[in-house]
Amino acid sequence: MTPRRRMIAVLVSAGVLIAAVVVLRQADDTPNNPSSEPVRLTDYAAEFVKSPSRSAPLDAPSSVWSSDGRVQWAPVTGAAGYEILGKLVASPEISGSGRPDVRAVDAFGRRSLPVRAEERATDDSWRQAVKGSLDDFDDSFLARRYHLSGRVGCVNPSQGSGRLVLDMPCGDDTAVLRSRTPLQLNDADDELGRVTVVTDAAGPRGKLVLDLVPGTPDRVGPIPPADAVRVVVDDSVSPGTRGAGVLHRFEVVLTRGGVRVLQDGAQIASAPTVPKWREASVLIGVTAPPGYPGRVEIDAVGISGGLFSAPEVTETPIVAGTLRVLEPDEEAPGIGVARAPLRAAPSARLRTTVRIGDRGDLNGLVAQLGSARLPLRPVVTGWSAAQDSELTLVGDVPAELLGPAGVDALTPFVLRMPGASQAQVLESYLEVPGPSPVKLENAPGEPAPVLPVLTAELTSVTPNEATLVVTLDAAFARSVAPIAGFEVYVDSGHAATVAMPGGIGGRHELLISLKGTHHVEVRLRPEDPGRQTDSVWLDLSRSSR
Secondary structure, eight states, rough: OOOOOOOOEEEEEEEEEEEEOOOOBBBBSSSSSSSSOOOOOOOOOOTTEEOOOOOOOOOOOOOOOEEEEEEEEEOOOOOSSEEEEEESSEEEEEEEEEEOOOEEEESOBBOOOOOEEEEEEOOOGGGGOEEEEESSSSOOOOOGGGESOOOTTTSEEEEEETTEEEEESSSOOOEEEESSSEEEEOOOSSSEEEEEEEETTTTTOOEEEEEESSSSOHHHHHHOOOOOOOEEEEEOOSOOOHHHHEEEEEEEEEEETTTEEEEEEEEEEEOOOOOSEEEEEEEEEOOOTTTEEEEEEEEEEEESSOOOOOEEEEEEEEOSOOOOOOOOOOOSSOOOEEGGGTOSOOOEEEEEEEEESOOOOOOOOOEEEEEEEEEEEEEEEEEEEEOOOOEEEEOOOGGGGGGSSSEEOOOOOEOTTOOOOOOOOEEEEEEEOOOOOOOBBBBBOOOOOOEEHHHHHESSSOOOEEEEEEEEETOOSSSSSOOOEEEEEETTTEEEEEEEEEEOEEEEEEEEOSSSSSEEEEEEEESSTTSSBBBBEEOOOOOOO
């Protein structure tokens, strides 16, 4: 298991200072030869600890139904999660079909009575509303239909079960797809155009961003051009259930009266914006939950308008000798790029995206390829020059760099700009005419269940008592590995055990009645004896103020 982040918190309460240092680590008590039997704990509390109280049994889930590849039900008050199809999930839905049984699970692992799902008819009528291109990702030649922007090694595309799968092992990454088929508006109807995306990107702590931008930008960053239409769907947008790893359909409908945003056919947002442009690129930005290796799936993309797509091109990524944009006469590293993609090309263009610094003349931006300097021009209008904005530019490769004759490498390859302070190169690539031969690999299997994230803090502190709040959060997980419970140690002595057989998470409060300074450890115990144990350490010190 990847070690989790360290957190430091300082809490001040009632004239008492508590410095809490939270360290998640691999404990030393993982058995060398783990048993195949699940771990079972027994509730325990030392005389100075008051254990959390248990609520009444949970009600069974209600309004359980399945349709369109997911099973959904009404949230159950007091539930920490749910058990369905042999999995534990935190949200009241899961990918699936048929008539499975669903049980609510409380913070102590107790199950409700099961309820069987009602099967409803699948509704594919949304497909007829897409008057143009509809991509079901049955074709593995992704680069012929999209440009994918993302950190190399941190955004890994593949294809599985007719879906585009984007694995993000680094955590906290964003991938942006630019469709080579533009959105074209229809002035003959009240509905001018529509973009449809079926994806799980907007699940808990994830984000889906749809940018409709005139021109051909690869990404536009936090501040889109002035004439762009941006739609963001994340945890701040309601109503609408969006569980981790569950596909939902999002539609951006442009009308003469404004923009409407739909989730599974129900409106979740609107704005009176009416675009003045008639054609725009569609950018689909997806972000996995921060801090953890993530996966995003895209099942379909529909774009209204004609079936026109840009001329076919083959992309070759190239990496600048330095990711910092240099001044016009600044010395460049002696690092270049191979000229192989240009040897048989009748023409070529260089495309690059930069993150803007605190100043600089972007109209003077050039790319240096060997001795040649290529003037670069923005591919959009109305772009923002604010710091941290992102801008895609393009330049034509001169004829003298094309053809079989010439050097093998072009050194250096850098970007230059007057006043280039802090501007950064995000990506660069060469485009040459012709269909891309690159095919997606088959997607890896579904990610294994993960443990909930353990956090702890001391609150309501007095000279004689402190409340220990333990939270086990699994909202981000596609499926959750069951836990046996957690243990509390005070000054290395066993102080409490909270049993949660087959548990999923929840929030627990324990009252600790002790004076003075103490070291507190909270230790998560997975049900699987082969998994490591995560711990949180809290240093509690009391001082008068």
